[in-house]
Amino acid sequence: xxxxxxxxxxxxxxxxxxxxxxxxxxxxxxxxxxxxxxxxxxxxxxxxxxxxxxxxxxxxxxxxxxxxxxxxxxxxxxxxxxxxxxxxxxxxxxxxxxxxxxxxxxxxxxxxxxxxxxxxxxxxxxxxxxxxxxxxxxxxxxxxxxxxxxxxxxxxxxxxxxxxxxxxxxxxxxxxxxxxxxxxxxxxxxxxxxxxxxxxxxxxxxxxxxxxxxxxxxxxxxxxxxxxxxxxxxxxxxxxxxxxxxxxxxxxxxxxxxxxxxxxxxxxxxxxxxxxxxxxxxxxxxxxxxxxxxxxxxxxxxxxxxxxxxxxxxxxxxxxxxxxxxxxxxxxxxxxxxxxxxxxxxxxxxxxxxxxxxxxxxxxxxxxxxxxxxxxxxxxxxxxxxxxxxxxxxxxxxxxxxxxxxxxxxxxxxxxxxxxxxxxxxxxxxxxxxxxxxxxxxxxxxxxxxxxxxxxxxxxxxxxxxxxxxxxxxxxxxxxxxxxxxxxxxxxxxxxxxxxxxxxxxxxxxxxxxxxxxxxxxxxxxxxxxxxxxxxxxxxxxxxxxxxxxxxxxxxxxxxxxxxxxxxxxxxxxxxxxxxxxxxxxxxxxxxxxxxxxxxxxxxxxxxxxxxxxxxxxxxxxxxxxxxxxxxxxxxxxxxxxxxxxxxxxxxxxxxxxxxxxxxxxxxxxxxxxxxxxxxxxxxxxxxxxxxxxxxxxxxxxxxxxxxxxxxxxxxxxxxxxxxxxxxxxxxxxxxxx
Numbered sequence: 001x002x003x004x005x006x007x008x009x010x011x012x013x014x015x016x017x018x019x020x021x022x023x024x025x026x027x028x029x030x031x032x033x034x035x036x037x038x039x040x041x042x043x044x045x046x047x048x049x050x051x052x053x054x055x056x057x058x059x060x061x062x063x064x065x066x067x068x069x070x071x072x073x074x075x076x077x078x079x080x081x082x083x084x085x086x087x088x089x090x091x092x093x094x095x096x097x098x099x100x101x102x103x104x105x106x107x108x109x110x111x112x113x114x115x116x117x118x119x120x121x122x123x124x125x126x127x128x129x130x131x132x133x134x135x136x137x138x139x140x141x142x143x144x145x146x147x148x149x150x151x152x153x154x155x156x157x158x159x160x161x162x163x164x165x166x167x168x169x170x171x172x173x174x175x176x177x178x179x180x181x182x183x184x185x186x187x188x189x190x191x192x193x194x195x196x197x198x199x200x201x202x203x204x205x206x207x208x209x210x211x212x213x214x215x216x217x218x219x220x221x222x223x224x225x226x227x228x229x230x231x232x233x234x235x236x237x238x239x240x241x242x243x244x245x246x247x248x249x250x251x252x253x254x255x256x257x258x259x260x261x262x263x264x265x266x267x268x269x270x271x272x273x274x275x276x277x278x279x280x281x282x283x284x285x286x287x288x289x290x291x292x293x294x295x296x297x298x299x300x301x302x303x304x305x306x307x308x309x310x311x312x313x314x315x316x317x318x319x320x321x322x323x324x325x326x327x328x329x330x331x332x333x334x335x336x337x338x339x340x341x342x343x344x345x346x347x348x349x350x351x352x353x354x355x356x357x358x359x360x361x362x363x364x365x366x367x368x369x370x371x372x373x374x375x376x377x378x379x380x381x382x383x384x385x386x387x388x389x390x391x392x393x394x395x396x397x398x399x400x401x402x403x404x405x406x407x408x409x410x411x412x413x414x415x416x417x418x419x420x421x422x423x424x425x426x427x428x429x430x431x432x433x434x435x436x437x438x439x440x441x442x443x444x445x446x447x448x449x450x451x452x453x454x455x456x457x458x459x460x461x462x463x464x465x466x467x468x469x470x471x472x473x474x475x476x477x478x479x480x481x482x483x484x485x486x487x488x489x490x491x492x493x494x495x496x497x498x499x500x501x502x503x504x505x506x507x508x509x510x511x512x513x514x515x516x517x518x519x520x521x522x523x524x525x526x527x528x529x530x531x532x533x534x535x536x537x538x539x540x541x542x543x544x545x546x547x548x549x550x551x552x553x554x555x556x557x558x559x560x561x562x563x564x565x566x567x568x569x570x571x572x573x574x575x576x577x578x579x580x581x582x583x584x585x586x587x588x589x590x591x592x593x594x595x596x597x598x599x600x601x602x603x604x605x606x607x608x609x610x611x612x613x614x615x616x617x618x619x620x621x622x623x624x625x626x627x628x629x630x631x632x633x634x635x636x637x638x639x640x641x642x643x644x645x646x647x648x649x650x651x652x653x654x655x656x657x658x659x660x661x662x663x664x665x666x667x668x669x670x671x672x673x674x675x676x677x678x679x680x681x682x683x684x685x686x687x688x689x690x691x692x693x694x695x696x697x698x699x700x701x702x703x704x705x706x707x708x709x710x711x712x713x714x715x716x717x718x719x720x721x722x723x724x725x726x727x728x729x730x731x732x733x734x735x736x737x738x
Contacts, residue, residue, distance in 0.1 A: 003058045016054035023050045026727070034735045035457040038507055042728050042737075049724040050255045052717070061710040070697035072116050072163035076102060077147050079169035079198075080119040082138035083662040086170070086199055089683065094664075095137040097683060098168045103129050105687045110580045114694055120147035122175060124154075140658055143178035144169060144672070148193075152185055164192035164693025166681075167672075170199045171665035174656045183675035185436040187269060192693050193676035196683065199664035203233040206292045207259075209242075209285050211301035212266070214570055214630065214649035217553040220307035222336040222545075224271040227456030228283060232259040235288050244269055245282045247603065252281070266455045274305040278285045278632065278647055280603065300630045304647045307335075308560025310552055313377040314340040315367070317385020322413055325525040326381070328353075329541055336548070339377075341366055347704035367394050374398075375405035377586070378552055378559045382409060386416040386424070395423040402427055403512025404617075406556030406564065407587060411518040429485040429509035429516045433477035440474045440499030441492035442466060442521070448488035451508070451554070457546040459539070471495055472521040478504045485509035506547075513556035513564075513583065556583055558646065563595060565635045572625065574655045580633055580648065582611050582619040595635045596645055597621050602629075610638070627653035 005012050027046035032040040043536035077276050078098060089097040106112050106129065117127050121139020125145045148165065155162055165186065186193040212227035232238060237260050244253040253269060284298040291297075312330055316323045319342050331340045337354045346348050349366040368374040374397055390398075401407040415432045417424070425431070442649035444461045459465050471494040481487060481504055489506035493499050509516045527540035556564045564583040572578045588594050591613075599607040608734050611619035625631055635646040666680075671678050 002036070003060050005058045009058070009328055012057055013117060016057065020047060020050045020054060023047065031732070031735070031737055032571045033604045034737060038731060038735050042731055043727040045724050045731075049721055049726055049728075052721055052724070056712045056717075059710060062713055072161040073116055074164045074690070074695065075116050075118055075151055075162060076166045076168065076690075076693075077120055077124070077151065077166075078102065078116045078132075079121070079139075079142060079144075081121040081138050081139035081140065081142040081174070082137055082658045083170055083172060083197070086202060086662045088199050088202065088664075091138070093168055098196075098198055099132060099135075101683060101686050102168065103132065105690055108687070109690065109694070113296070115690065118147070118151065118611040120144075120150075122146070124150040140278075141175045141655070142169070142172055142174050142658065143175040143177070143292070144171070145180060145182050146175065146184070148182040149179055150160070152189070153181075154386075162189070162191045163582075163695035164194065166689050166693050167193070167195045167669065168198060169195075170662075171195075171197050171669040172656075172661065172663070173665075173668060174658055176573070176655060182634075183672055183678075186678075191472035193673060193678040194681060194689055194692055195669040195673040195678065196686065196689055197416055197664060197666035197669045198683065199662075201643060202661075202663045203234050204292045204661060204663075205288075205290045206231055206234060206296070207238070207240070207285060207288050209283055209299050210296070211283060211299045213301065213452060214651055215302040215304055215632070215647065217549075217558065218274055218303050218305045219275055219335045219549060220305055221273055221333070222549065223273055224305075225304055225457055225546075226269040226271060226301060226303070227280070227452070228267045228269060229262040229264065230257060230259060230267065231287070232261050234261065235259075235291070236261045238288065240285050240288075242267070242286045245284070247280050247282070249282070266449075266460055271303070271647060274303055276305050276307040278302060278304045278634075280630075280632075291658060292662075295654070295657065295660070302630070302632055304646075306482045306558055306560065306645065307557075309334075310336045310378045310548065310559045311376060312336055312338040312379045312381060312548070313368070313374075314338060314381040314383065315386060315389050316340065316383035317343040317388040318383065319343075320384070320413070320522075320667045321525050322522055323383045326412065326544060329544055330548075333545060341389075343385060371397055371405075373399050375407065377407065379408045379410060380546060382411050382416045383413050384416055385418075387418065387421060390421070392423060395421075398424070399427055399702070402514035406513035406583070408515045408517070408551045408555050410551065411516075411605045413522055414474075414518070414520045427511055427516050429482055429507040429518050430478045430504065430520075431480040431482070433479035436473050436474050436477045438491075439471040439494040439496065440503070440505075440521075441469065441471060441494055441599060442489055442505050443492050445487050445490050447486045448506070451486060451488060453488055453547065453550045458543060465536065465539060466492075469539070470523075470526045471499075472503065472505075472526075473523045474499060474503060474520060475521060475522055478507075478520060481507055482509055502651065508551075508554075517551060517556040557585060560602060562586065562647040563635055563644055563646050565597070565633060567623070567633060567648045567650040570649070571651045571653060573653055574628070578625055578650055578652070579621040580621040580623060581614075582621070582635065582646075584617045584619075587617060592638060594619065594638060596638050598636050599623060599625075600632045600634065606631075608636075610675050623650070625650065625652045628652050 024043050027043040028039055033678045084095040084185060085093050087093045103115060106115055109115060117132055119125050119127055119135060122141040122143050208231040210229045215224055218224040239256055239258050241254050243251055245251050259265060280300060280302050282300055282482050287294050287297055314327060327340045327622045330336050331354060339353045392531055402409060443466045449455040449461055454460050459612050474491055485507050487504045487507050491499055491503040491505055492501050505520050507518050524540060527536055552559060562585050566581050568579055569583060594610055596608050596610050598605050607620055611621035614620040630649060630651050633648045635644045637644060670680050679692060
């Protein structure tokens, strides 16, 4: 043993003797009121402790030189997670098959010591053949990338070298990887990375319940529609109760649901109109025998109810039954105020507000006079003959209304003008073709269901009501659907076989902060007079009203709200970044006037922060959301904390559980091997796999320098120090010296 002091040895020795002498003197004189044995005991204990500290300062140890050369070694990583207990490899478990063949192949090697064995689940662990035979696959998670990274890190600074790695696993990564550059690191270090997938597909037995939307926006006068998705996989035909309850666990609804096997069913729960504010609801279905996972048998959903009426403006240059029945329908809705303007003759227009007594004829203002007046409307419905209303200045107002005010423009009767209006075409969701005049049926598209209009608010794609509807007139061909626009409803052949299938009927397009829509059909009012089926008559009103509410909730700003709040994404994978995005109708002049975002979980606030300005009338805030679950966000006044109206919801998903799905994932392993330019082997090729990663007869020269190995960093020495100081303190306390 030698010493490698932290400072010059002569200085260190001098000051060590000074400190020891001073410490001993203080201990001796500090115990002068006690007996001589006590004074000797505390002085010796203090001196011994200080002497040990002085010895540590001298840094005793020895220099360790690396070997001049050595042999590389190979490593086998064997998955020990619980899914490896699946018995789908030649009648035995994946673990037993891989372990037994691995040990047999290792014993057959000329030099088995060149092969090191490791197991992993959520951590990496070195093992030996005797211990490996006694282990069982019981890990709660699988971390392929973490195990490989840990192995590379473990030997990055050692004198040994890795020649190759063989990964034996069923391939399902259940923990989010901290780093995803395992293949790049192995390739850069010249380490062969080979994989050997184990197992195959295993049919799942699972009943899954999901709320389609984390948060549903409702209007105070309207029944609430809560869309739910149920899926049965491998459980046979079942009949289950779906239970909706509130936060007090009071059951609000319980409905029986028949689920064939396999099937996925979209249901819509109807709730009576809610009071303004926010409510959370719990959804649950009972556990079934033999389910793979019970974590998805329950879910949560929120309902945010606003009571501000939707303000609607209708512009009709060629009055028709379609617009007449539509206006009458809107006037009957308590939560809507409509102002309709009709062209009666050149330079003569009739304006009728929600209350007929306010009707008046105007000749100079058939259109809102300013941006502020137009922005006060939540929805602008355009019929035919819009060219009689527009000037270049008014068209520019419409464009600004969409892009800046987050407005919504609906072209409710197909092409709204004769000829061409190039300026207006920039805000339409489609490019118009020639006249069509076909009688057609209709059906929702998958995009219409994905966007929540059909299936959740209106009958879905497979609902039998669609073939029963009277034909509508598709008056114009659509030459092209603009980029980012989505077709929500399309044509089917009419009752007499007329009309081509697949033509766009309802198209939606985001423009700036707003939404542009087109309904390319006339004659929908006939639905309200369809004889013999009241459900079809009801569908006419539901189609338009639910369409309006859907449009109001899919633009940037809700009715009556000056700010918007949304999250991206609404469903976040574990550890994925989440951000809140705040928008404002008008510029926020002072930073201290910017609302704050409050994050709540289970109704309790967990974080309040001010978003950061990220552009014109837009602010963003990164959210941590460390635990899985449903979080709600509220926008509040920065000084008073009063809610300002906008709300949003985001779900942080939990990492997949080990036994949720025990099917093998060979594609993940193959992708890892391909990224590292490594091979993929089967269990029968295990000897060849070991040969591919084992080193040859080459040796390597160590480039490492000698390193100092300390002799004092031992737990026993630390305990001895605590014992000496503790004994002195105990003697002093018992002798009345403290």
